[in-house]
Amino acid sequence: MRHINPFKPTAGMNPPELIGRDMMLSDFEEALDNGPGAPDRLMRISGVRGVGKTVLLNALGEVARARGFQVVDVASNSGFCDRILNALHRHMELTSVSVAPTVFGVNLGALEVSKSATQIGEAMFSASKRGGLLITLDEVQDAPIDELRELGNEIQLLIRQGANVAFAFAGLPASVDGVVVDETLTFLQRAKHVELARLSDFEVGESFEETMRRAGKTIEADLAEELVKASAGYPFMIQLVGYYVWQAAARRDSGVIASEDVEKGIRIARESFDSMVIEPALRRLSPMQEKYLRALARCGEGPSASGDVSALMGASSKDTGSYRKRLIDAALIESCGYGKVDFAIPYMREYLLRSEE
Numbered sequence: 001m002r003h004i005n006p007f008k009p010t011a012g013m014n015p016p017e018l019i020g021r022d023m024m025l026s027d028f029e030e031a032l033d034n035g036p037g038a039p040d041r042l043m044r045i046s047g048v049r050g051v052g053k054t055v056l057l058n059a060l061g062e063v064a065r066a067r068g069f070q071v072v073d074v075a076s077n078s079g080f081c082d083r084i085l086n087a088l089h090r091h092m093e094l095t096s097v098s099v100a101p102t103v104f105g106v107n108l109g110a111l112e113v114s115k116s117a118t119q120i121g122e123a124m125f126s127a128s129k130r131g132g133l134l135i136t137l138d139e140v141q142d143a144p145i146d147e148l149r150e151l152g153n154e155i156q157l158l159i160r161q162g163a164n165v166a167f168a169f170a171g172l173p174a175s176v177d178g179v180v181v182d183e184t185l186t187f188l189q190r191a192k193h194v195e196l197a198r199l200s201d202f203e204v205g206e207s208f209e210e211t212m213r214r215a216g217k218t219i220e221a222d223l224a225e226e227l228v229k230a231s232a233g234y235p236f237m238i239q240l241v242g243y244y245v246w247q248a249a250a251r252r253d254s255g256v257i258a259s260e261d262v263e264k265g266i267r268i269a270r271e272s273f274d275s276m277v278i279e280p281a282l283r284r285l286s287p288m289q290e291k292y293l294r295a296l297a298r299c300g301e302g303p304s305a306s307g308d309v310s311a312l313m314g315a316s317s318k319d320t321g322s323y324r325k326r327l328i329d330a331a332l333i334e335s336c337g338y339g340k341v342d343f344a345i346p347y348m349r350e351y352l353l354r355s356e357e
Contacts, residue, residue, distance in 0.1 A: 003216035007242035045170035047196030048331040050236035053170040069132035076143035088123040128163040140171030174329035198233030219257035232346035240269035297352040303336035
């Protein structure tokens with residue numbers, strides 16, 4: 001009998017289980033069951049790249065669908081209000097409507113519908129009466145602020161009207177914080193804040209052993225420990241490690257994970273993590289931002305004083321402060337107490353040092 005690889009190391013794909021997210025999902029389930037006005041119907045999710053934000057949004061959508069809600073999932077790049085309106089209208093029976101086109105018009109086949117605030121609000125309200133509506137907005141750092149305000153204003157109005165709606169949005173920490181301080185979106189400060197962090201070794205170890213056992217393979221505890229260490233508590237890396245270790249055993253047609261599978265799988269997972277996470281992140285940086293990261297890498301393991309990083313760059317902390325802030329906003333480094341920083345993404349230090357050899 002051929003067993004399917006249970007690990008899913010593709011951006012946004014749901015893993016076999018949402019490690020450490022049970023309480024968040026339970027709170028959301030209860031909020032939907034408790035009806036309009038329940039606080040956990042509004043959720044803001046923050047975290048670094050690859051920590052599982054999109055996966056959690058997907059899971060919230062599955063919870064809502066199971067309760068008869070219409071779910072609209074959109075990425076936050078330009079035009080997301082159009083895409084929400086399109087999705088809502090695809091679920092409606094439209095008979096005879098005639099609306100004059102505008103500069104914001106969107107074409108729905110032979111029907112032209114104006115994307116005004118009133119139009120999207122009415123479509124959302126209509127969906128909320130047909131069993132409920134959940135809208136999830138991903139990668140909020142890419143969102144045009146005018147569209148965020150438009151959607152936020154309509155959601156706030158629906159909540160005030162007692163409509164059966166829920167709203168969850170996700171993004172990098174600085175971007176999520178920036179949304180809720182916008183003067184027209186301060187109501188989102190009341191949204192439940194879920195900050196996704198790295199998972200504990202205990203949670204990861206249990207997940208590896210249980211996932212493999214359920215899917216038809218076994219692994220000894222000491223080998224599972226190696227997988228835990230290689231994953232660094234990082235959800236996307238957990239999926240990569242699990243996938244390639246599983247594949248190595250499957251190619252030997254073995255139901256037992258061996259040390260050779262672990263060694264090969266971890267090596268391929270590290271290479272994949274470099275190409276899928278670290279290299280794309282570095283390509284978006286300015287030369288000075290990359291120089292800051294390389295100096296931080298040379299400071300050694302663990303949090304480093306900002307002054308030490310600046311000294312390696314041949315500059316003062318004042319001169320490098322803007323690079324530090326932008327890297328924190330991009331969730332590539334994190335503040336670790338007063339005047340100290342560290343890498344937010346595992347294996348970036350090793351990658352940078354290796355590239356200088």
